[in-house]
Amino acid sequence: MLWDESDSDGDDHSDSDSEDTELYEEIxxxxxxxxxxxxKNGDNTYRCPLSPGRKKQSYKYRELLAHATGVATGKKGPVKAGGHRAVMKYLLAELGDRPMIPQAERILYLDQVVPKRKGRATRLLAPWMGILVNIDNSRTNENGFRLAPGPAEIKEKFKEYKPERVDVFHDFRGHQGTALLTFRSDIRGLEDAQAFEHSFAATNRGRKAWWEEARSANRDLYGWQAAEKDLESNLGRxxxxxxxxxxxxxxxxxxxxNERLNKQIVEDLVKIVDKKNDMVAASHTQFVTLQNMVADVEALRLKAEExxxxxxxxxxxxxxxxxxxISQISLHITSRTE
Structure with a gap:
């Protein structure tokens, strides 16, 4: 239901809070x-649907909002006040957070170049691993063999990353100052490996910093997550x-x-459960059979006793x-004898 306000612009009412106002607002x-x-018009302008008699049917957003706000004060009666309140509320609630963008700007924005996705995903080493280098191996024993912390000490040092295993590497001169941390092979292990790498990268002690030619000698630890590029690196053993x-x-x-392995585990467990259920069913059948046999034996025993x-x-x-x-015969013989 629409109302033409063009014929009654001069009306003056003040009952905007009446029940009629609320009713028309709701409608x-x-x-x-x-x-x-x-x-909203097709050309992204706006019109007042409650004023079809008006010559102007093309408003800017703010113009229509100002028009609806003015009429909603109630000076033109409860019908127009309620209807324009609804228009004002709709403009603010549904369209207020979508300011109009000029057509030219929208075309430029949509035509902006989008960066292309990189061709190949990063290939990592499985299981997830972290490489640790520049471990202090400056100490030596009496034979000149280089000494450095072993797997247990390194694992304890990096326990917050939850490595499952640590390997250190030696050559004929001793500890090479390198170690390999192996994390869990699931998604949590990946998170631990990435956290290990990020902790070093945050202090500029990651892979890139280690292989920089301009890097000065120091005694800082460097570390990163093992990837395909490390296979050909100069890291000894x-x-x-x-x-x-x-x-x-x-x-x-x-x-x-992992999904395939988990699926296989579930399938194997289902088979085990099915097998157990079959065994239980067979045991139940045997139990019922034995129970019937006992009942038959008991029935035979009772019959035999009867x-x-x-x-x-x-x-x-x-x-x-x-x-x-015998008594009768004895009596008869006795009587005849007498």
Whole structure:
């Protein structure tokens, strides 16, 4: 329902808070929300749907908002006040956070160049590993063999990153000052490996800083997450170790492999549960069979006892009859003798 205010601009009312005002506000608000009443033109200008008789049907956002706010004060009656309140509320609530951008600016913005995605994902070493270099190996024993902290000490030092294993590397001169930290192979292990790398990168002691030619000699530790590029690095036996014992995979590869392994584990567990259920069912069947056999044996025992009692009763009756016959014969013989 629309109202033409062009014929009654001179009306003066002050009942904007009446029930009629609230009723018409609710009606227009519902129409605006379900798009049966429209305030936006196709050319991104605005019009007042409650003033179809007005010559001007093309407002800027702020112009229409000012118009709706003025009429909503109630000077033109509760019908127009309520309807324009709804228009004002709709403009502020639904369109207020979307300021108009000139068409030319929007075209320029949409035509801006978007950076291309890098062609290949970073390939890391699996399981997730961290490389630690520049470990202090300046001390030597009496034979000149270089000494440095071992796996247990390094693992304790980096316990907040939860390494599962630490390997250190030696040559004929002793400790090479390098170590390899192995983390869990799941997503949490990846998070630990990345945290290990970020902690060094934050203090400019990561891979890039270590291989800089201008790096001055120092006694700081350097570390980073092991990746494909480390396979050909000049890290002595550590490089040989990761080349021989590690796989090169992307994060996606590792996630898919873990999903496959987890799926296989679930399938194996399902098979085990099914097998156990079959065993339980078989045991139950055997139990029922044994229970029936026990019941049959018990029935036979009761029947045998009943037959035994019957035979004993018959035997007693037969014995009594025999005694009676013998007694009668004895009496008969005695009487004849006398």
């Amino acid at each position: 227009v608000w519902e129409g605006l929300r379900n798009k049966t009443i429209v305030v 550590l490089a040989k170790h990761i080349k021989n014992y590690c796989d090169v995979k992307t994060v996606k590869d590792m996630v898919q492999e 037959e035994k009692r019957n035979m004993e009763a018959q035997h007693k009756r037969g014995s009594w009859q025999s005694i009676c016959v």
